[in-house]
Amino acid sequence: MIDLLGYAAFFLSTALILGIITLGLNLQWGLTGLFNVGIAGFVAIGAYTSAILTTPEAAERVGGFGWPILAGWVAAMAITGLAAGLTGFATLRLKSDYLAITTFGVAVVVQLVTLNAQGLTGGPFGVAFIPRPFASLAETPVAFNFANLAVVAAVTLVVYLALEHLSRSPWGRVLRALREDERAAISLGKSAKSYRIQAFAIGGAVMGLAGAVQAHFIGFIAPNNYLPTLTFQIWAMLMVGGAGSNRGALLGTIVVWAIWVGAGAFSSALVPTDWQARTAALQIVAIGVMLCVILLVRPNGFFGGRRRK
Amino acid sequence: MTPILDVRGLVAGYEPGLNIVRGASIHANEAEIVVVLGPNGAGKSSLIKAIAGLVPVSAGQVLLDGQDITATPAHLMVRKGLAFVPQTENIFPLLTVEENLRVAGGVLARSEVSPRIDEMFSMFPDLARQRRLAAGSLSGGQRQMLAVARALIVRPRVLMLDEPSAGLSPKFVEMVFAQLSQIRRAGLTIVLVEQNAKAALAIGDRAYVLVEGREAHEGVARSLWDDPVVAELYLGHRRAS
Amino acid sequence: MNLQFIADGLISGSLIGLGAIGVTLTYSILRFSNFAHGDLMAWGAYAALTVLGAISALLGTVAPIGMLSFGWPLVVAALVAMALVGGMALLLDWVLFARLRAKGQSIIVVMASFGASMALRSLLEFSFTSKPEYFSRAIQMALPVGFGIRVTPDQVAMLLVTLVLVTSMHLFMSRSQTGREMRAYSQNPALARVVGIDVARIVRATWLIGGALACAAGIMVGVLVQIRPLMGLDMLLPMFAAAILGGIGSIPGAVLAGLIIGLSEAAAVQLIGAEWRAGAAFVILMAVLLIRPAGLFGVSER
Numbered sequence: 001m002i003d004l005l006g007y008a009a010f011f012l013s014t015a016l017i018l019g020i021i022t023l024g025l026n027l028q029w030g031l032t033g034l035f036n037v038g039i040a041g042f043v044a045i046g047a048y049t050s051a052i053l054t055t056p057e058a059a060e061r062v063g064g065f066g067w068p069i070l071a072g073w074v075a076a077m078a079i080t081g082l083a084a085g086l087t088g089f090a091t092l093r094l095k096s097d098y099l100a101i102t103t104f105g106v107a108v109v110v111q112l113v114t115l116n117a118q119g120l121t122g123g124p125f126g127v128a129f130i131p132r133p134f135a136s137l138a139e140t141p142v143a144f145n146f147a148n149l150a151v152v153a154a155v156t157l158v159v160y161l162a163l164e165h166l167s168r169s170p171w172g173r174v175l176r177a178l179r180e181d182e183r184a185a186i187s188l189g190k191s192a193k194s195y196r197i198q199a200f201a202i203g204g205a206v207m208g209l210a211g212a213v214q215a216h217f218i219g220f221i222a223p224n225n226y227l228p229t230l231t232f233q234i235w236a237m238l239m240v241g242g243a244g245s246n247r248g249a250l251l252g253t254i255v256v257w258a259i260w261v262g263a264g265a266f267s268s269a270l271v272p273t274d275w276q277a278r279t280a281a282l283q284i285v286a287i288g289v290m291l292c293v294i295l296l297v298r299p300n301g302f303f304g305g306r307r308r309k
Numbered sequence: 310m311t312p313i314l315d316v317r318g319l320v321a322g323y324e325p326g327l328n329i330v331r332g333a334s335i336h337a338n339e340a341e342i343v344v345v346l347g348p349n350g351a352g353k354s355s356l357i358k359a360i361a362g363l364v365p366v367s368a369g370q371v372l373l374d375g376q377d378i379t380a381t382p383a384h385l386m387v388r389k390g391l392a393f394v395p396q397t398e399n400i401f402p403l404l405t406v407e408e409n410l411r412v413a414g415g416v417l418a419r420s421e422v423s424p425r426i427d428e429m430f431s432m433f434p435d436l437a438r439q440r441r442l443a444a445g446s447l448s449g450g451q452r453q454m455l456a457v458a459r460a461l462i463v464r465p466r467v468l469m470l471d472e473p474s475a476g477l478s479p480k481f482v483e484m485v486f487a488q489l490s491q492i493r494r495a496g497l498t499i500v501l502v503e504q505n506a507k508a509a510l511a512i513g514d515r516a517y518v519l520v521e522g523r524e525a526h527e528g529v530a531r532s533l534w535d536d537p538v539v540a541e542l543y544l545g546h547r548r549a550s
Numbered sequence: 551m552n553l554q555f556i557a558d559g560l561i562s563g564s565l566i567g568l569g570a571i572g573v574t575l576t577y578s579i580l581r582f583s584n585f586a587h588g589d590l591m592a593w594g595a596y597a598a599l600t601v602l603g604a605i606s607a608l609l610g611t612v613a614p615i616g617m618l619s620f621g622w623p624l625v626v627a628a629l630v631a632m633a634l635v636g637g638m639a640l641l642l643d644w645v646l647f648a649r650l651r652a653k654g655q656s657i658i659v660v661m662a663s664f665g666a667s668m669a670l671r672s673l674l675e676f677s678f679t680s681k682p683e684y685f686s687r688a689i690q691m692a693l694p695v696g697f698g699i700r701v702t703p704d705q706v707a708m709l710l711v712t713l714v715l716v717t718s719m720h721l722f723m724s725r726s727q728t729g730r731e732m733r734a735y736s737q738n739p740a741l742a743r744v745v746g747i748d749v750a751r752i753v754r755a756t757w758l759i760g761g762a763l764a765c766a767a768g769i770m771v772g773v774l775v776q777i778r779p780l781m782g783l784d785m786l787l788p789m790f791a792a793a794i795l796g797g798i799g800s801i802p803g804a805v806l807a808g809l810i811i812g813l814s815e816a817a818a819v820q821l822i823g824a825e826w827r828a829g830a831a832f833v834i835l836m837a838v839l840l841i842r843p844a845g846l847f848g849v850s851e852r
Contacts (some may be wrong), residue, residue, distance in 0.1 A: 100585075104790070106832075
């Protein structure tokens with residue numbers, strides 16, 4: 001029973017962290033209509049920024065800054081926001097496909113850097129000994145899990161409220177007008193572009209924050225955490241939930257993550273070991289097909305509430 | 310005499326429930342130039358596009374030589390004998406002048422294409438001289454000529470033009486319209502939507518004035534120009550703009 | 551200085567260029583960047599591998615052609631696979647892309663291609679696992695061709711095949727009626743309908759050609775390197791970069807840009823290190839977007 005509670009806390013924490021990423025994507029796509037295929041890359045930038053700044057000295061890479069965790073998170077948001085802003089600056093005056101292609105490229109390059117710039121990122125081995133909040137509770141797993149859940153939930157709540165506030169603010173109304181009415185975008189001209197860059201940068205910062213929170217939650221990061229599959233899962237979560245709604249984004253995340261984890265548990269319990277890599281592949285196929293089917297038959301998702309044009 | 314093109318009570322619009330053409334009826338006889346006039350927003354352009362299959366039709370009929378062609382997909386219209394010259398962007402700028410004609414000739418039998426292109430070039434010698442140039446490098450008047458030649462290459466029964474004089478200098482307007490009356494003399498039926506009432510009525514046989522999506526007046530072109538009611542309607546609009 | 555990297559760059563660049571033709575065609579005619587294009591390549595390679603397996607099961611081993619590592623069965627398998635992948639691209643369009651295109655938001659189509667890409671790739675992993683496969687395990691000797699450069703007979707053959715495919719594509723687009731119609735449609739879809747061009751036919755031709763060329767490129771990567779489910783994903787960024795550097799819609803541009811990117815990648819391997827190879831395409835992509843987004847032969851940003 002206690003184990004189950006602990007696991008529930010762990011599951012929810014993981015889901016909420018993914019939910020923060022989805023919230024960031026919802027600002028970029030749901031509110032502003034900007035297509036990001038490099039989510040995993042932006043999450044990785046945040047995770048590595050915070051990890052490098054907060055970990056104790058390590059022999060094989062730069063480090064030993066020993067920043068407090070919160071400072072690491074703020075830095076993660078700043079650096080990721082900057083990276084997203086630059087991406088937007090380079091592409092947002094062009095057709096929307098260019099942003100998609102460039103974000104894809106960003107993810108490829110981030111993957112390259114995390115794998116190969118060993119002096120900075122630790123290479124394939126990643127970064128370990130990332131300080132975890134409430135590490136003193138680690139002796140009693142349930143308390144530790146719940147303390148973590150509380151931290152993650154608090155961050156999620158803050159991000160959620162901030163994004164809700166932003167989307168209702170005049171700034172958010174401009175973004176919505178920009179996405180729904182091309183004429184408004186044209187009449188705003190140059191400042192339309194700057195609004196979009198701002199939205200993309202803030203969305204990126206939120207993703208970076210999620211990456212950082214996740215890094216400190218697990219205590220260890222490696223390039224393999226940030227493969228294109230992550231990007232893909234986040235998209236499925238947002239589309240299931242319904243792009244444009246922050247509540248939908250969170251609900252969609254929890255539902256998709258539950259399906260994903262459930263399918264994984266199912267296959268590891270019932271499928272012979274030598275077939276497990278294959279069933280894992282099949283899981284991704286299923287999510288891919290689901291994403292396409294949602295686009296075809298229910299483009300507004302299941303929990304969006306508000307209908308988008 | 311049965312008309313070549315007979316449009317009956319056409320209702321059309323881009324979005325359901327938002328009809329711009331509201332029950333327009335016009336017709337054109339063999340070898341006739343029919344002019345469609347009207348104030349801005351009267352639905353002239355939408356009417357001609359609806360006939361050409363480019364705007365969804367919700368009611369009414371389009372008959373070409375007695376055959377019902379209502380809502381035929383746009384790309385099949387040329388095969389039925391109805392050619393259309395849009396107002397703007399009516400050529401392919403990156404194809405050469407000759408390729409513009411050749412691409413439209415896809416409707417013809419393969420062996421017919423080259424002779425037909427030569428015929429077009431003899432009709433428009435200006436174009437012949439520039440046949441290997443990208444069509445985008447032509448002047449406004451020449452582009453309009455190319456667009457007309459491209460429409461004619463398939464030997465249509467009816468040629469419809471949307472404001473061929475738009476953006477042209479008076480000299481070119483004269484040139485294009487002279488060319489059109491010559492084409493008519495060869496037996497082609499022409500439907501012309503125009504803002505430039507004076508020039509259009511000068512070459513037209515009959516004319517319609519379209520108001521709020523349907524025809525309000527019909528008459529012989531020359532007398533329509535002198536009709537005080539039409540002048541009021543039409544010139545009234547011009548004064549207001 | 552070792553000039554070998556020039557030969558390597560030209561060879562991998564020609565494959566990038568061949569793949570980029572499909573990307574640039576889809577983009578200019580169907581108006582979306584197809585993230586599943588790389589996976590059509592991978593499916594092509596596996597389709598050829600499967601057909602090849604069937605042929606050798608029926609007929610036993612066949613002697614290779616001359617100094618090459620493969621015999622006529624691979625040529626047959628390649629032709630069959632090209633038809634299959636062309637057909638698969640058509641099917642994908644019919645099931646997914648055409649329906650979304652009809653709704654009018656091109657970025658939704660991009661998203662669907664991203665989802666399809668993930669599904670297609672994982673389906674390969676499911677069927678064939680991620681273990682690399684080879685058309686032939688024969689070891690080829692690289693022959694010296696001067697300036698300290700060595701090439702294998704396979705590399706020369708693939709370079710020639712690419713040359714033939716690119717030339718025929720260029721002739722097809724400039725001389726055939728379908729090619730002209732495709733160019734016309736990419737410039738102005740509405741006018742294309744007015745002049746009697748059957749859009750459905752143009753869309754079909756685009757998928758067939760794009761799929762078949764992607765398949766050919768995939769098979770060639772398979773011959774020269776290896777076959778993996780991720781091979782298409784790895785080619786995607788260089789192919790997109792080549793399509794944009796060459797100027798969207800331009801086939802000679804895509805090929806030339808493919809060569810430039812292949813050479814830059816090879817130079818990066820030579821000068822910085824093999825692990826940074828994939829970064830070259832990104833650097834070029836960013837430079838093009840910032841300096842000249844229309845690309846080398848592009849007309850203007852649409």
